[in-house]
Amino acid sequence: xxxxxxxxxxxxxxxxxxxxxxxxxxxxxxxxxxxxxxxxxxxxxxxxxxxxxxxxxxxxxxxxxxxxxxxxxxxxxxxxxxxxxxxxxxxxxxxxxxxxxxxxxxxxxxxxxxxxxxxxxxxxxxxxxxxxxxxxxxxxxxxxxxxxxxxxxxxxxxxxxxxxxxxxxxxxxxxxxxxxxxxxxxxxxxxxxxxxxxxxxxxxxxxxxxxxxxxxxxxxxxxxxxxxxxxxxxxxxxxxxxxxxxxxxxxxxxxxxxxxxxxxxxxxxxxxxxxxxxxxxxxxxxxxxxxxxxxxxxxxxxxxxxxxxxxxxxxxxxxxxxxxxxxxxxxxxxxxxxxxxxxxxxxxxxxxxxxxxxxxxxxxxxxxxxxxxxxxxxxxxxxxxxx
Numbered sequence: 290x291x292x293x294x295x296x297x298x299x300x301x302x303x304x305x306x307x308x309x310x311x312x313x314x315x316x317x318x319x320x321x322x323x324x325x326x327x328x329x330x331x332x333x334x335x336x337x338x339x340x341x342x343x344x345x346x347x348x349x350x351x352x353x354x355x356x357x358x359x360x361x362x363x364x365x366x367x368x369x370x371x372x373x374x375x376x377x378x379x380x381x382x383x384x385x386x387x388x389x390x391x392x393x394x395x396x397x398x399x400x401x402x403x404x405x406x407x408x409x410x411x412x413x414x415x416x417x418x419x420x421x422x423x424x425x426x427x428x429x430x431x432x433x434x435x436x437x438x439x440x441x442x443x444x445x446x447x448x449x450x451x452x453x454x455x456x457x458x459x460x461x462x463x464x465x466x467x468x469x470x471x472x473x474x475x476x477x478x479x480x481x482x483x484x485x486x487x488x489x490x491x492x493x494x495x496x497x498x499x500x501x502x503x504x505x506x507x508x509x510x511x512x513x514x515x516x517x518x519x520x521x522x523x524x525x526x527x528x529x530x531x532x533x534x535x536x537x538x539x540x541x542x543x544x545x546x547x548x549x550x551x552x553x554x555x556x557x558x559x560x561x562x563x564x565x566x567x568x569x570x571x572x573x574x575x576x577x578x579x580x581x582x583x584x585x586x587x588x589x590x591x592x593x594x595x596x597x598x599x600x601x602x603x604x605x606x607x608x609x610x611x612x613x614x615x616x617x618x619x620x621x622x623x624x625x626x627x628x629x630x631x632x633x634x635x636x637x638x639x640x641x642x643x644x645x646x647x648x649x650x651x652x653x654x655x656x657x658x659x660x661x662x663x664x665x666x667x668x669x670x671x672x673x674x675x676x
Contacts, residue, residue: 292474293334296327299482306486310493318362319485323478325355330474346387349403353379356410363414366492367421379406404443411440426495428488435480442473504578506556507563515577519587520637522575526589527633534596534629536586537644538566538603541622541656543582550614555582557612558621565606569599585641593629593661600625600659608657622657624648629662 300323307316332339332348357376364371386392386402393399415436418429502514510518519535526533540546540562547555559582566586570576575587588596604623611618626648628640643662651660 290334292471292478293327293331295475295478296323296330299478300324300327302482303485306489310489313366313489313492315362315366316485316489318358318365319482322355322359322362323482325351325358326478329355345393345399346384349399350380350383352403353383353406353410356407360410360413360417363417366489367417369417379410382406400446404446407443408440411436411443415440424492424495426488426491428484428491432481432484432488435477435484439473439477446470507560507578509563509567509584510575510577512577512579515575515579515585516637518575518577519585522573522587522589523630523635523637523640527630527635529590530633531590532592532630533587533589534591534593534627535640535644536588536596536600537579537626537641537648538562538584538586539624539648539652540582541624541652543621546619546621550619554612554614554619561610561612562607562621562623565610566603569603569606585644591629593627596627596629597659597661600627604657604659624651624656625659626651627659627661 300320303316303320303323307313307320310316329348329352332344332351336344354377357379361371361373361376383402383406387399391398392402415433418433418436422429502511503509504511523533540558543555543558546558559578562584563576563578566576566584570586571588573589577585579585588599591599604625607623608620611620626644626646628643628647630640647660647662651658654660
């Protein structure tokens with residue numbers, strides 16, 4: 290009864306968490322997995338009071354389905370496709386094997402097959418969590434350890450099942466073995482429910498964090514995130530006595546695109562520009578949307594000429610891009626201002642002001658061009674610093 294209630298309570302806790310966060314389907318699947326586990330354990334515990342087909346065949350099939358659902362939940366959590374046939378494969382293998390009299394009459398064979406099914410799904414769950422390790426979730430590693438430990442415990446049941454079979458009546462209970470199984474079930478149920486709920490809460494918190502730092506339309510850094518990251522990167526580059534370049538972009542006549550073709554086309558132009566720009570930038574470059582049709586990119590360890598070359602590549606690519614609208618194609622252009630740091634201790638506000646003045650000149654001189662902030666004194670300062 291304790292093991293049954295532990296599994297049922299674990300499922301209930303996950304169900305409540307899922308109701309609070311319905312977008313995370315994995316929580317609902319994990320709740321269902323524990324519910325199936327509780328039903329399977331209840332049928333096994335009723336052996337001797339109900340027909341063996343229920344306490345052996347059906348009970349273990351339900352347990353297998355529960356583990357299959359748990360694995361499917363992990364797949365869903367990690368954003369991988371779900372497979373109902375694979376989820377039910379363990380139960381189908383068990384039911385198929387039980388059709389053979391020799392297998393059904395051999396407790397060790399039954400225990401071995403069921404243990405293999407449980408271990409397979411458990412290890413697959415651990416593997417799925419490990420494959421998603423690039424996402425920084427603290428609970429990921431304790432869950433992997435718990436799943437692998439559970440797999441080891443299940444494997445130890447095979448030799449024990451041969452020497453100490455499950456009791457047929459309550460008077461035949463083998464206290465040591467049964468106590469061990471119940472304690473492991475209780476411990477595993479509560480730990481798994483807590484950790485599954487914990488990793489789900491971490492994922493939700495990460496979603497909110499990303500939403501607060503990301504521009505919802507283009508998927509790049511928003512203004513606050515961009516400025517914070519630029520300041521951090523600028524301090525690091527200054528400490529290393531390395532010049533860095535800031536690029537400011539402004540899509541030309543963007544208001545006329547919105548007025549003539551609608552905001553949907555304007556949004557498409559913004560998304561296309563970000564896609565092209567991202568393909569040119571390096572992984573450690575900081576690219577973000579400053580506001581409206583204005584964007585910025587901080588390029589650490591880059592000279593003014595390197596920044597100008599990158600800006601020109603982006604300008605040329607975007608000019609050659611066409612946007613399909615109502616059976617015809619339109620083009621958009623971008624003006625770019627480039628500025629380079631003038632000293633190791635320069636603050637980001639002054640660097641941004643210099644790039645903004647260069648951008649203003651690009652707009653005033655006809656648009657669709659790259660203008661650089663005066664760099665005569667900048668080069669001299671860096672040269673003297675390096676000397």
